[in-house]
Amino acid sequence: MAVILYLSIAILSIILLVLFDYVKNFQFYKDGDKLPGPKAYPIIGNAHIFLGMDGNAAYDKLIELSEQYDSPFRVWMGNQYYVGIYESGQMKTILTSPKTTAKASIYDFLRPWLGNSLVLAPVPMWRVHRKIIQPAFNPQTLRKFVHIFDKHSKSIVKRMEEELDGGEFEVRSYLGSYALSVALEASMGLTETFDPKISADYGECADRAFKLITKRGFTPLLHPDKIFNLTKMAKDVYRCIEVMHSISHSIIAKKKNELEKHDELKNDEIENKRKGFLDILLNLQDKQKLSDQQICDEVNFMVVAAYDTVSASLQYVLLMLASYPDVQEKVYQELKHIYGEVIPENILFASDDLKEMRYTERVIQESLRLFPPIGFLLRKVEEDLEVGGYILPKGCTTYLAIAKVHRDEKYWPDPLKFDPDRFLPEEVAKRDAYCFLPFSGGPRNCLGHLYGMMEMKTLVARILLEYVLKKKHVQPIENIRQRMEVVSHPIEPIKIEIVRRLPKT
Numbered sequence: 001m002a003v004i005l006y007l008s009i010a011i012l013s014i015i016l017l018v019l020f021d022y023v024k025n026f027q028f029y030k031d032g033d034k035l036p037g038p039k040a041y042p043i044i045g046n047a048h049i050f051l052g053m054d055g056n057a058a059y060d061k062l063i064e065l066s067e068q069y070d071s072p073f074r075v076w077m078g079n080q081y082y083v084g085i086y087e088s089g090q091m092k093t094i095l096t097s098p099k100t101t102a103k104a105s106i107y108d109f110l111r112p113w114l115g116n117s118l119v120l121a122p123v124p125m126w127r128v129h130r131k132i133i134q135p136a137f138n139p140q141t142l143r144k145f146v147h148i149f150d151k152h153s154k155s156i157v158k159r160m161e162e163e164l165d166g167g168e169f170e171v172r173s174y175l176g177s178y179a180l181s182v183a184l185e186a187s188m189g190l191t192e193t194f195d196p197k198i199s200a201d202y203g204e205c206a207d208r209a210f211k212l213i214t215k216r217g218f219t220p221l222l223h224p225d226k227i228f229n230l231t232k233m234a235k236d237v238y239r240c241i242e243v244m245h246s247i248s249h250s251i252i253a254k255k256k257n258e259l260e261k262h263d264e265l266k267n268d269e270i271e272n273k274r275k276g277f278l279d280i281l282l283n284l285q286d287k288q289k290l291s292d293q294q295i296c297d298e299v300n301f302m303v304v305a306a307y308d309t310v311s312a313s314l315q316y317v318l319l320m321l322a323s324y325p326d327v328q329e330k331v332y333q334e335l336k337h338i339y340g341e342v343i344p345e346n347i348l349f350a351s352d353d354l355k356e357m358r359y360t361e362r363v364i365q366e367s368l369r370l371f372p373p374i375g376f377l378l379r380k381v382e383e384d385l386e387v388g389g390y391i392l393p394k395g396c397t398t399y400l401a402i403a404k405v406h407r408d409e410k411y412w413p414d415p416l417k418f419d420p421d422r423f424l425p426e427e428v429a430k431r432d433a434y435c436f437l438p439f440s441g442g443p444r445n446c447l448g449h450l451y452g453m454m455e456m457k458t459l460v461a462r463i464l465l466e467y468v469l470k471k472k473h474v475q476p477i478e479n480i481r482q483r484m485e486v487v488s489h490p491i492e493p494i495k496i497e498i499v500r501r502l503p504k505t
């Protein structure tokens, strides 16, 4: 009897809360319903569409919705109002308007991991920190990193030798290890080599944390911390975060130790030397402008930003090169054009060489178009904003479907064709800038854009100097499916075959 009474009180309270919420936010709900979108139900909105979905299914569902409804369209997740956008002009409005600079509240699920780092920071804090960190990514600073990209690309290519003539192998671990070693040395300025087991642990934990956090995002019941923290999933997420945090703490400790040894921290010249971003942060800490916690947050984000996006992107680049031998040959011919008919052993790449690798750059861009590692971006609307003839009310969240706009026939004729020449300057000039957004756009775009491109070009060039990449059964692009886990990865692990490039001419 008592149970029935408690249950009735609980149900009545929920109904009253929903009614109260509806009356309070009447205008908000009314505006939301003006946009096209799937039929929404009281309380749950459209949440049932995503019920129990993992990253694979959610990725497909979000694309499917954007194929059914014109941009902008709406989706209700419970009482959360989301607006899907995949039209280039509308994307530009969102990415450049000061009304939508803030990140969506759903990103808060990443906060125990990434704190108030640049990617999650509230707008006033983000403005200050972006200004502080930006110099670590300017082209002059990046020029000095090329020998680091080069050094680690050589060691990865050497490690790949064990796969020679051994049939197809999974590329992910090699690429993850490259991206992580580069991040530790270039961004963090650590000269000490990390145990490969640490990079494997880091990679495993990052993958798992992203997977579970994405799942939480699509399960409104798990949104309140109080409920989520009771679950096994939460324990798993916090365990992964703990492993990654302990790696970041050891990075900071090692760096402080190195700096103490060289007594460089107190040297004001450090700013002029324009070192890696951790040097800049520690120097600011010395001047008491940043707390220990802020430094940890930035390091946590920078390591994962550099690790996961770069390794995910490189997987597809290698797959495309292996699948399209004519494209691969053109990249190799470009290297011969830069280094001469007989490419010397042990050449060192320089920053100017990377600039010359224009075709290689187009190959990477085309791969990023078809397989953007960040397929969806979410921004909070902080003041009413007009987009595509509709008013998006303060409080709603926009999700920009980059994965959709990158394959939209309106911008990309024959969109599923792998064609690097879409990125010839004359072709780029014909297109709207905001239909190609692998690095986002506007003032809150990716700070590591240039760094990431240089890092990827170096590895691609180094691999092609040594090996020919092969793929026995080339899959059509539409069959290479992705799962969404903040950073998107292929559902099927990417495998290629390598044979020695002989003779080296």
Ligand code: HEM
Binding pocket: 118, 119, 120, 130, 187, 302, 305, 306, 307, 309, 310, 313, 373, 374, 377, 378, 437, 438, 439, 440, 443, 444, 445, 446, 447, 448, 449, 451, 452
């Ligand atoms: C292929 C490689 C990469 C891709 C595709 C990529 C993509 C992105 C995207 C889409 C964003 C915007 C995220 C959002 O608005 O929610 C972003 C932000 C950011 N990325 Fe990257 N990224 C890459 C590599 C890197 C690297 C190597 C670094 C640093 C070493 C880096 C540092 C950052 C930072 C600091 C931000 C936050 C910017 C801000 O909020 O002001 N990224 N990245």
